Amino acid sequence: MHHSLPPLSALRAFEATARLGSVTAAADELSVTHGAVSRQLKSLDEHFGVALFTKAGRGLVLTHHGERLQSGVGDAFAKLRYSCTLLKHEVEEAPFTLACPGSLLARWLIPRLDRLNQALPELKLQVVVSDSEQPGTPSDASATLAFSAPPWPSDVEVIELIPEEICAVLSPRLAEACDASHPASLFTNKLLYTASRPQAWPQWAAAQGLETAALEKALKQVQGFAHLYYLMEAAVAGLGVAIAPRLLVEDDLKSGRLLAPWGSIETPARLCLWLPKHTNARRSESLATWLREELKG
Amino acid sequence: MHHSLPPLSALRAFEATARLGSVTAAADELSVTHGAVSRQLKSLDEHFGVALFTKAGRGLVLTHHGERLQSGVGDAFAKLRYSCTLLKHEVEEAPFTLACPGSLLARWLIPRLDRLNQALPELKLQVVVSDSEQPGTPSDASATLAFSAPPWPSDVEVIELIPEEICAVLSPRLAEACDASHPASLFTNKLLYTASRPQAWPQWAAAQGLETAALEKALKQVQGFAHLYYLMEAAVAGLGVAIAPRLLVEDDLKSGRLLAPWGSIETPARLCLWLPKHTNARRSESLATWLREELKG
DNA sequence: AGCACCTGTGAGTTTTACGCAACTATTGAA
């Protein structure tokens, strides 16, 4: 089999010209000048060694050979167009499912979901709760939004959005009894934590320059929660002091339901968008762009 | 319908890679480097926004989307290849019929037909006699070889090969009675002519600087023939003096069967290859090249 | 570990296609 196909761009020009019956019309469809199409047709004539079109008055008509060629090439291009548009639709019409831990979902994403859908309607976004806080497990989601610290596994692509900031938060009533200039004063309260973030309190204490001993003593009076979401609800309810990602308590701080008297500190973790291999890169990219923009404001 | 096809060269690279299961093999088939194919595949990934291939060990395998695309695109390219090779075969396998007046055919072309067929076997040459000496009538032949003088009609392409030379020829026996230095001496013989070339004798006489009166007198003793071929046979047989294209009597002059004591003169006519519109340009070109080469020697 | 084999990528180069504009040819109307 000698697969010596003619130049494909010439074939495309031929197909369009034959179908539309005019060089100018074909050029219009292909978004080029009629001169460009004319050249392609000439090159095809030379390839086959025969004229495919012949002049008929002001326009062109197919020769015998041209008709024979068009009968097959027209079908082939129709199939090509069909297959490509089909795949494109499959890719673009499929809903984009974004997985997300419950806390992040409830406290940050859901309040912004309406605007996100309006900004990127072509995503047909669907959100699902990812049960584990760590997005390592490959799910059937198109992407996973979560906080996590490097290093990341190599079999997924990770788009970093912003550094994680954490802060110690508590209800205004509890805050009255504390001294904002002395971080250690919060140790008079019960320390709230979640199993998924055992390193949160030591991290915070170290960043504040507190002695390990003071922390260890305080850790005797703690309350654990299964999920970050419950932890924050508990903090709002005044059960104690919690360490929370600043992003998730931003709204509560603004409304005054929570206070963060000792500021916030950056951690090695990042808010990331995890992409399984072979996911739709363009849609993920547009989502990431929107998220970055949203996080900036 | 938005016909936004991806770049066709990228589709071709995809099709070949999917069919052969390897970038390197596809590159080999397409006569490019594997790097070139790799780029094309990447551009296609970006066009659709999804990966079409995924790495599997040392090679690649199609993703789900890739398979869907290949099922249609493979067929489309197969059809494209089929249609193009079909047309090419139609064009190249069809016998090339060369029309030619009987005299030229018998006295010049047929003796060279073997070598011509050996030199250009792909022409699958067939020769036919064109009944009229003038090739003006459009026949179903691929080309017509004949002597003719400009101007030529505009609806056919005419390739000029060599100027026509004519000479007065007669048998050696008749020549004895003539004086080579006095052209008028031939008028003692019977003048042979054909209806298709009524201007031959006046032309010759004028070129030799003979008086019109002498010619007119001689023209009273003439013998006509329907075809140039018979005319020349008659000259060989010693029936009289004939005007013949030098090309057609070359062999007879060499063998001594005919003499041309008064040399030859050029006429406005040319030996031409007439091509109807839309004939196979490449094959006609190769035939013309061979003819020119042959006429030179 | 070493080697053979396969694919991906950055840099520079060649090839191709294109736009522009001028030219030819045909048609239909003034």
Place this chain on the structure above:
DNA sequence: TTCAATAGTTGCGTAAAACTCACAGGTGCT
């Protein structure tokens, strides 16, 4: 007949696409 309008062709300079080369990185076999 002349004139304007429509269509296709072509020379020339430029812009973009595709390619080669060389190297990097990964995989599987011995």
